[in-house]
Amino acid sequence: MGASKLEMEPFHRGAEANLFLSTIDSWKVVVKQRISKAYRNASLDDKIRRERTLSEVSTMHDAKAAGVKAPSITGVEAETDTFSMTFVDGTIARDCLDGMSPREATTLFEKLGAMIGLLHSGGIVHGDLTTSNIMVTLERDPFLVDFGMARRSSDPEDRGVDLHLLQLSIVTSHLKDASPLVKALATGYSKTAGRAIHESSWAKAREISRRGRYFAIR
Ligand SMILES: Nc1ncnc2c1ncn2[C@@H]1O[C@H](COP(=O)(O)OP(=O)(O)O)[C@@H](O)[C@H]1O
Ligand SMILES: [Mg+2]
Known part of the structure; x- marks a missing residue:
C-alpha cells in the first residue's frame, strides 16, 4: 500500500x-x-x-x-x-466448529454471544454474521472479521437479522446440534446487551425465522 x-x-x-x-x-x-x-x-x-x-x-x-x-x-x-x-492467527468457525467438543463449542458460543451483545449495544450490526466470518484463535477466543456489510444501526430488526443469520449458518453448515449453541449464544448476549436489547433482538430473530419458514412452504 x-x-x-x-x-x-x-x-x-x-x-x-x-x-x-x-x-x-x-x-x-x-x-x-x-x-x-x-x-x-x-x-x-x-x-x-x-x-x-x-x-x-x-x-x-x-x-x-x-x-x-x-x-x-x-x-x-x-x-x-x-x-x-x-492478522488474526486462527481458523474460521466454519472449519473448526464440528471438530470441537460440545463443551468447547458452548463456551465459544457464550463468548461469541457476549461479543455480539457488545457490538449491538454499541450501535453496530455486522450484516453478514456467518461461521465464515467468525475466527477462532488457538486459545478458543472468537474474533469477528469481514465488516463489509456492517453498519451503524439500533434497529431491533437489523440486530435480529444478525442473530437469525448466525443461527441459520449453524443449522445449514454444521453437523452440531444447534440448540445448545443458540442457548449459549443467548446467555452470552444477555450479559452484555442489556435486558431491553436482548429481548427485542431475540423477538425479532424469532419473527424472522417464522417468516422464513412461512415463505419456504409456499
Ligand atoms: N484479519 C484477518 N486475519 C486472518 N485471516 C483473515 C483476516 N481477515 C480475513 N481473513 C480470512 O480471509 C477470509 C476472507 O476475508 P473476508 O473479510 O471475510 O472477505 P470476503 O468479503 O471475501 O468474505 C476470511 O474468511 C478469513 O478466513
Ligand atoms: Mg467473509
Missing part, C-alpha cells in the same frame, strides 16, 4: 475482495482490496467500492472501541479501495 510497496502474498480470493498477507515491521497484516464488478456501471461501481471500504474500516474500528475482538486497522488507501489490518 502507499508510496513504498509492501511484499504481498495472495491469501484469499473472494467474490468482493482479494486478500493478501504482508508485514509492517514485526506485525503480520492482512491487506484487503475490493475488486470491481464487471456487471456494475463503472462509476457506480467505484462509488460502491469506496463507500464499502470506508464503512468496513470505520465499523471495524468502532466495534473494537465497543470491546469486540476484531482485527485492528493498520492502514487505509481509499483511492485503491484497500485497507490493511492485523
Whole structure:
C-alpha cells in the first residue's frame, strides 16, 4: 500500500475482495482490496467500492472501541479501495466448529454471544454474521472479521437479522446440534446487551425465522 510497496502474498480470493498477507515491521497484516464488478456501471461501481471500504474500516474500528475482538486497522488507501489490518492467527468457525467438543463449542458460543451483545449495544450490526466470518484463535477466543456489510444501526430488526443469520449458518453448515449453541449464544448476549436489547433482538430473530419458514412452504 502507499508510496513504498509492501511484499504481498495472495491469501484469499473472494467474490468482493482479494486478500493478501504482508508485514509492517514485526506485525503480520492482512491487506484487503475490493475488486470491481464487471456487471456494475463503472462509476457506480467505484462509488460502491469506496463507500464499502470506508464503512468496513470505520465499523471495524468502532466495534473494537465497543470491546469486540476484531482485527485492528493498520492502514487505509481509499483511492485503491484497500485497507490493511492485523492478522488474526486462527481458523474460521466454519472449519473448526464440528471438530470441537460440545463443551468447547458452548463456551465459544457464550463468548461469541457476549461479543455480539457488545457490538449491538454499541450501535453496530455486522450484516453478514456467518461461521465464515467468525475466527477462532488457538486459545478458543472468537474474533469477528469481514465488516463489509456492517453498519451503524439500533434497529431491533437489523440486530435480529444478525442473530437469525448466525443461527441459520449453524443449522445449514454444521453437523452440531444447534440448540445448545443458540442457548449459549443467548446467555452470552444477555450479559452484555442489556435486558431491553436482548429481548427485542431475540423477538425479532424469532419473527424472522417464522417468516422464513412461512415463505419456504409456499
Ligand atoms: N484479519 C484477518 N486475519 C486472518 N485471516 C483473515 C483476516 N481477515 C480475513 N481473513 C480470512 O480471509 C477470509 C476472507 O476475508 P473476508 O473479510 O471475510 O472477505 P470476503 O468479503 O471475501 O468474505 C476470511 O474468511 C478469513 O478466513
Ligand atoms: Mg467473509
